Amino acid sequence: MEINFERDMKIDEQSLDVEWLKQTELAHLYNQHYAQCYKDLQIAQEEVKTIRSSLIRKANKFPEIHCLKPKPTAGDIEAYYRTHPKYKRLKTKVIDLEYEKNMAELGKNEINYTRKAALEQLVTLLGQSYFAGPRAPRNLTKERKKAEKERQQRNLTRIGKKMSKIKKRRK
Numbered sequence: 001m002e003i004n005f006e007r008d009m010k011i012d013e014q015s016l017d018v019e020w021l022k023q024t025e026l027a028h029l030y031n032q033h034y035a036q037c038y039k040d041l042q043i044a045q046e047e048v049k050t051i052r053s054s055l056i057r058k059a060n061k062f063p064e065i066h067c068l069k070p071k072p073t074a075g076d077i078e079a080y081y082r083t084h085p086k087y088k089r090l091k092t093k094v095i096d097l098e099y100e101k102n103m104a105e106l107g108k109n110e111i112n113y114t115r116k117a118a119l120e121q122l123v124t125l126l127g128q129s130y131f132a133g134p135r136a137p138r139n140l141t142k143e144r145k146k147a148e149k150e151r152q153q154r155n156l157t158r159i160g161k162k163m164s165k166i167k168k169r170r171k
Contacts (some may be wrong), residue, residue: 003033005107009115013140016122023116030108037101044094051090055081 003061006028057078058137059066067076125131131140 003029003107005110009110010124011115012117013122013144015128019119020123023119025042026115027108027112030104030111034104034106034108037097037104039095041097041101044097048087048090048094051087052081055087090111107141143169 005121008030056077059072059080063072064070068082069076072080131138
């Protein structure tokens with residue numbers, strides 16, 4: 001099963017039983033994804049430490065070649081390894097993996113807590129016959145789509161107002 005956060009967060013309110021059956025599988029999938037991202041990050045952090053140690057050793061062994069001084073200071077050695085292309089490449093990789101790990105953690109938490117709580121509340125409402133009444137029940141899917149469309153329209157209106165303010169300032 002592939003991770004698609006936007007798809008996975010949506011709840012089909014017409015089939016809560018199926019959504020509950022999917023919940024544990026989704027939670028497991030997102031927990032696994034987070035664990036893998038965390039593992040990849042730790043491996044990359046160790047690679048950075050190893051490269052840094054190797055470059056420091058090189059700088060100490062051949063100071064005139066790498067630091068351009070016979071007796072480099074700690075700052076000179078740090079400058080050498082921090083500007084080394086391999087170190088910079090691995091450091092960028094670590095930053096990217098930290099971002100991925102943070103996003104995976106957010107997704108995991110949303111699936112495990114927010115989605116689960118929403119399902120619990122919908123089931124509670126169903127148990128209280130909230131969706132049944134003397135009048136015809138609302139189509140929640142249609143209502144949700146209508147609310148999303150209204151929210152998008154409000155966002156477009158706000159963006160339009162901001163753009164007109166920017167144009168006025170430039171004149």
